[in-house]
Amino acid sequence: MDNYLEQQDTQDQQIDLKGIANKYLAYWYWIALSGIIALIIAFLYLRYTPDSYKTAAKIKVLTEKESTALNLDLDKLLGKGNVNLENERAVLQSFRLNRQVVNQLNLQVQYFQSGRVNKSEVFNAPFKVVFEPELAKPKAELNFQITLQDKGYQLLNLETEATLQVPSFYFEKPTQDFPFTIQPTNAQSLTVSDNPVYEVKIISQTQATQNLLQAIKIAPDGKDSDILILSLEDPSKQKAQQVLNTLIEVYTQDGITDRQEVSKRTIAFIDERFTYLTTELDSIEVAKGSYKQDNNLSIFEADAASVIQKKSIKDEQLFEAETQLLLADVLDKSITSNQDIKLLPANIGLNSGAVNTLVSDYNAAVLEYNKWKATAGDNNPRVKILKASITDLNNNIQRSLSGYKTQLQQALSQNKRAQGLAQQSFKTLPSKEKILRSIERQQILKENLYLLLLQKREEAAITMAVTAANVKVIDYAITNSIPVAPKRKIVLLAALLLGLGLPIGILYLKFLTNTKIYTSKDVESINPNTAIIGEIPVIPNAKQALKLTSGNTQTEEAFRTLIHNLNFTLHNKEASQGQVIALTSSVKGEGKTTVAFNIAQTYFHLKKKVLLVGADLRNPQLHTLIGSTKDTTGLSNYLSSQNSNWQDMLIHMDADSNQFDLLLSGPIPPMPTVLLSSARFQAFLKEAKAQYDYVIVDTAPTLLVADTLTFMDGIDYTAYVVRSGVTEKPLIEYSKKLVDQKKIKNMGYIINDIDFKGSYGYGYNYGYGYGYHAETVKKKWYQFKK
Numbered sequence: 001m002d003n004y005l006e007q008q009d010t011q012d013q014q015i016d017l018k019g020i021a022n023k024y025l026a027y028w029y030w031i032a033l034s035g036i037i038a039l040i041i042a043f044l045y046l047r048y049t050p051d052s053y054k055t056a057a058k059i060k061v062l063t064e065k066e067s068t069a070l071n072l073d074l075d076k077l078l079g080k081g082n083v084n085l086e087n088e089r090a091v092l093q094s095f096r097l098n099r100q101v102v103n104q105l106n107l108q109v110q111y112f113q114s115g116r117v118n119k120s121e122v123f124n125a126p127f128k129v130v131f132e133p134e135l136a137k138p139k140a141e142l143n144f145q146i147t148l149q150d151k152g153y154q155l156l157n158l159e160t161e162a163t164l165q166v167p168s169f170y171f172e173k174p175t176q177d178f179p180f181t182i183q184p185t186n187a188q189s190l191t192v193s194d195n196p197v198y199e200v201k202i203i204s205q206t207q208a209t210q211n212l213l214q215a216i217k218i219a220p221d222g223k224d225s226d227i228l229i230l231s232l233e234d235p236s237k238q239k240a241q242q243v244l245n246t247l248i249e250v251y252t253q254d255g256i257t258d259r260q261e262v263s264k265r266t267i268a269f270i271d272e273r274f275t276y277l278t279t280e281l282d283s284i285e286v287a288k289g290s291y292k293q294d295n296n297l298s299i300f301e302a303d304a305a306s307v308i309q310k311k312s313i314k315d316e317q318l319f320e321a322e323t324q325l326l327l328a329d330v331l332d333k334s335i336t337s338n339q340d341i342k343l344l345p346a347n348i349g350l351n352s353g354a355v356n357t358l359v360s361d362y363n364a365a366v367l368e369y370n371k372w373k374a375t376a377g378d379n380n381p382r383v384k385i386l387k388a389s390i391t392d393l394n395n396n397i398q399r400s401l402s403g404y405k406t407q408l409q410q411a412l413s414q415n416k417r418a419q420g421l422a423q424q425s426f427k428t429l430p431s432k433e434k435i436l437r438s439i440e441r442q443q444i445l446k447e448n449l450y451l452l453l454l455q456k457r458e459e460a461a462i463t464m465a466v467t468a469a470n471v472k473v474i475d476y477a478i479t480n481s482i483p484v485a486p487k488r489k490i491v492l493l494a495a496l497l498l499g500l501g502l503p504i505g506i507l508y509l510k511f512l513t514n515t516k517i518y519t520s521k522d523v524e525s526i527n528p529n530t531a532i533i534g535e536i537p538v539i540p541n542a543k544q545a546l547k548l549t550s551g552n553t554q555t556e557e558a559f560r561t562l563i564h565n566l567n568f569t570l571h572n573k574e575a576s577q578g579q580v581i582a583l584t585s586s587v588k589g590e591g592k593t594t595v596a597f598n599i600a601q602t603y604f605h606l607k608k609k610v611l612l613v614g615a616d617l618r619n620p621q622l623h624t625l626i627g628s629t630k631d632t633t634g635l636s637n638y639l640s641s642q643n644s645n646w647q648d649m650l651i652h653m654d655a656d657s658n659q660f661d662l663l664l665s666g667p668i669p670p671m672p673t674v675l676l677s678s679a680r681f682q683a684f685l686k687e688a689k690a691q692y693d694y695v696i697v698d699t700a701p702t703l704l705v706a707d708t709l710t711f712m713d714g715i716d717y718t719a720y721v722v723r724s725g726v727t728e729k730p731l732i733e734y735s736k737k738l739v740d741q742k743k744i745k746n747m748g749y750i751i752n753d754i755d756f757k758g759s760y761g762y763g764y765n766y767g768y769g770y771g772y773h774a775e776t777v778k779k780k781w782y783q784f785k786k
Contacts, residue, residue, distance in 0.1 A: 061471055129202070519535075519754065538753055563602050610661070677710035
């Protein structure tokens with residue numbers, strides 16, 4: 001038994017899925033049409049959208065050691081780079097460098113040619129437009145039309161509609177309406193093509209640079225790689241290649257310029273010192289010559305050679321100390337005047353390794369500070385940190401230099417004392433010779449300093465000349481021949497899914513917000529304990545369906561099934577009496593009167609004696625089915641008059657057999673509820689049951705009035721009519737409440753007006769040789785709504 005119930009549940013679930021599918025398949029015309037339209041739009045989009053190609057270049061950022069000499073770095077051997085790629089990416093994506101690319105390639109000017117449908121950008125136009133911003137009004141965008149002619153151009157300002165005829169291929173006198181010059185790419189080969197009209201759009205350098213920054217993508221080649229991949233997607237392959245290659249060139253030159261700044265500062269410093277040293281040497285030479293001439297002095301005597309040798313050693317030591325002290329003073333003076341963060345002269349001959357290291361670190365920090373300041377501005381956290389670091393280094397240099405000068409002063413004092421001792425040996429020498437030696441010592445000191453600075457200048461010049469780039473180009477810009485956009489398969493698939501999904505989504509919302517019942521499952525989901533005794537299809541022609549025929553039409557077959565279910569449900573306590581069947585509904589318009597008439601007619605065809613009673617005394621409709629009027633004598637007359645006989649008021653639908661009689665409602669009485677709840681009406685039902693096999697009572701709607709509920713005790717069975725596509729689900733809740741409260745007993749539902757071939761139908765037939773929905777009205781394919 002449990003297995004059987006599980007099988008039934010599985011079958012119900014499959015039927016539900018089929019029912020859901022049928023809901024949507026009923027609108028397959030719209031779904032297919034939407035999909036076709038979406039595909040057509042996608043084809044048109046792909047047809048007239050230019051293909052974009054991806055262009056990529058690869059560069060390797062070198063370290064200081066890699067760019068200057070061959071170096072085996074342990075980090076490199078371990079596969080780890082010591083280059084901060086994020087900093088280099090920031091430089092490559094800086095506004096400063098990209099603006100140089102815009103200026104070099106004139107990217108603020110764009111050229112377009114119109115096709116049959118849309119415009120396409122042309123990178124290599126036969127002429128070059130150079131914008132003159134000082135003549136133009138400040139606008140975000142300027143648009144012009146240039147028509148190439150046999151001997152010149154015709155210019156049109158698309159905003160002011162001003163025109164200008166240029167008689168030659170050179171336009172060198174810009175105006176306010178045309179703030180640019182034109183130069184042909186090749187004046188000798190410039191010819192008028194089939195499409196000589198060009199549209200020129202000019203934007204600001206700032207906007208062009210921002211557009212370029214958004215278009216260029218820069219990413220590392222791997223997690224531990226020193227390689228950067230520069231990529232750009234653009235319809236023009238040549239434009240993308242030139243942009244990337246130009247950016248690499250600008251970046252390379254920017255790195256070289258940074259590295260040359262230290263050498264340039266050193267050369268400038270030495271050149272400044274040469275001016276002073278030359279003057280001082282000339283002065284010493286003149287003083288020496290004059291002194292020797294005035295005092296008739298010559299070379300030292302040979303007997304003073306040993307003394308001179310000893311003194312020479314002391315002189316060299318004193319000279320070295322004075323030289324270092326002088327170089328320290330020079331560097332100290334440069335630091336004191338370095339208030340606006342400039343580079344310091346490097347490697348000027350100081351023997352202090354600590355000072356030289358600090359100067360090198362200071363210059364490196366100044367270079368990085370200038371680069372970040374130009375890229376990010378003064379308020380950037382990195383710029384502030386670098387500025388503070390430069391200040392600290394400057395202070396450290398001053399402190400180290402001060403300590404070094406103190407050491408030199410002490411050494412100088414010691415050498416002077418030693419020299420004083422050596423001077424005792426020269427007491428016998430003429431005082432004039434001592435003065436001459438002093439002059440010569442000053443001369444040698446200045447000459448050595450001059451030669452040292454000259455050597456350092458040459459070293460700095462060589463370093464600047466051989467400065468290598470800090471980047472190695474692995475691959476210049478290469479364009480993939482396969483377009484990356486638009487992605488045709490994805491666009492077509494997305495269009496198809498959107499075209500099919502849009503109507504399905506609309507239908508889903510339509511079904512989701514629909515509160516009407518359509519099939520028996522809708523009713524069973526709300527009131528599963530009440531039987532559904534009949535499902536009546538759409539009756540396209542009600543009057544034709546009411547004719548007393550005996551043919552096997554779909555309507556008759558549906559009502560035969562309904563009668564079979566009624567007979568199975570009814571409990572006949574007394575075989576000699578008939579059954580009273582009441583047909584009611586929640587509100588008017590659900591077709592209970594038509595259903596009641598067809599039930600009576602079906603019983604008549606089955607050779608049963610039937611009485612159809614119109615008990616809806618407030619809004620009678622039964623008379624309309626037989627072409628009568630509401631004032632025709634009927635039930636209200638009988639109930640309100642004690643002397644009347646209801647049999648005299650009958651209408652015989654079959655005059656020959658008197659098997660099918662009709663009792664209309666009669667004129668509308670003032671108090672229908674009182675009449676229907678009277679004992680006379682109950683007596684009438686008993687009499688009718690004794691004379692007829694079936695008494696079919698067409699009652700008033702239960703939700704609007706209480707008339708029907710007043711005589712339910714005399715009813716054997718109640719058929720509750722609901723209409724597919726009309727009855728709201730809350731009304732089924734109301735009918736369920738009537739059953740639960742036992743206000744209606746022995747009730748079953750009749751679902752009227754089901755469109756079995758429509759949106760909510762089953763799509764099956766009964767299998768008697770004719771379709772159950774054979775006579776339903778076939779909706780037009782364009783009828784979207786139910």
